Amino acid sequence: MNIEIEKSSGFCFGVSKVIQMAEEILDKGDKLYCLGEIVHNEEEVNRLAEKGMIFIEKEDLLKLKDETVLIRAHGEPPSTYEICEERNISIIDGTCPIVNALQKQIRNSYKNSDTQNDQIVIYGKTSHPEVKALNGQINNSAVIIRNSEDIKKINPEKNLTLFSQTTMDSEGFTEMENQIRGNAKEHPGVKVEVKNTICKHISHRQPGIVDFAQSYDILIFVAGRNSSNGKILFDICKKENDNSKFISEVDQLKEEWFDSVANVGIAGATSTPAWVLKLVKERIESFKII
Ligand code: SF4
Structure with missing residues (x-):
């Protein structure tokens, strides 16, 4: 056979990087908390837990003070950084550089937009940590879409900029883009800007x-x-x-x-x-x- x-x-470079950061700290015997699963893989989570990593959820931050917390490759919304600052929690930031750049792109798009006439749409999963972190950059004002049904949530009278969660599928993204562009034809003057931000990996x-x-x-x-x-x-x-x-x-x-x-x-x-x-x-x- x-x-x-x-x-x-196997791991993409964003995940490899954050695991390496975690292992360097754990190998020194230092205490390290990780916000959420470091990677969506139970076996790797268990391996790191055995090395001493303590996995917590965001609400647990309120019980910590003067500790060190690792942020995984998916990133976190600004509110997480604020809580850590208030509680003197040191952050080891493992946000993937590609996700970081996307967060910045979304923030800039929001800053240059007029909320009366423009909207930001993200193709992704509402409950996914990366999407929560992206949406958090713009006061949770994004319209999150995953399928044709969700497109009804988009205001057809407003201009829109479409982004994607980095780990979504290209085929689904193109389908959403085509439907959005098709709908926009019925509303002359509405501008559609599309940023395919699916990670090349x-x-x-x-x-x-x-x-x-x-x-x-x-x-x-x-x-x-x-x-x-x-x-x-x-x-x-x-x-x-x-x-x-x-x-x-x-x-x-x-x-x-x-x-x-x-x-x-x-x-x-x-x-x-x-x-x-x-x-x-x-x-x-x-x-x-x-
Ligand atoms: S953005 Fe790409 S490289 Fe970064 S963690 Fe996600 S899949 Fe990996």
Whole structure:
């Protein structure tokens, strides 16, 4: 049986950077809190928790004083920085530089807009931490859309600037753009500005994963249950190869999946550690059917 791990799977540079920052502190034996899951991957979260990292939610900040808190790659809204300042909490800022630049772009767009006539629209998930952080830059005034139904929330009489959460899918973004532009035609004078802010580490993976998924008898996709990017990439795999399986942990592998299989592909999200992909490969190799 031939088993291959997709070359582009594993942490993107934004996630690698924040994990490295965390490990440098934990290796010194210093206490470190992390706001939310450092990465949407349970196995990596557990590994860092074993090294001493303490995971907290935003409301827990109100119970801390004089501590050190790590901000993950998704970033945080300004209110988090304000709470930390009030409570003398030191911040280790692991916001991905790409997310940081997007936050700045959204702030500038808002600053140069006229709230009576302009609106900012973000293609993303309302509950996603990156979207909350982006929306927080502009007093939570953005219209968040994810599908055609949500487009009804947009005021058709106002100009709009469309951004995207960095981990959304390109196809969905283009669909939203086309519908918005189509609606705007019915309102002459309304300006539509589109900024495709999907991270290149995500969009560039999509064509590669299509080829990869088509090339194997079975495709094992490994990602955390909360990973947006994992969900998107897995959906692509499933479309290309019906025999694609989603797992979050090595123990979810089932030996019977590999009966009469010659080629196995393993892929992961930008939040899936390379060591987990390797463990998956080793577990499949250990099955007696090989
Ligand atoms: S996916 Fe892109 S924007 Fe998000 S953390 Fe990774 S490098 Fe940064």
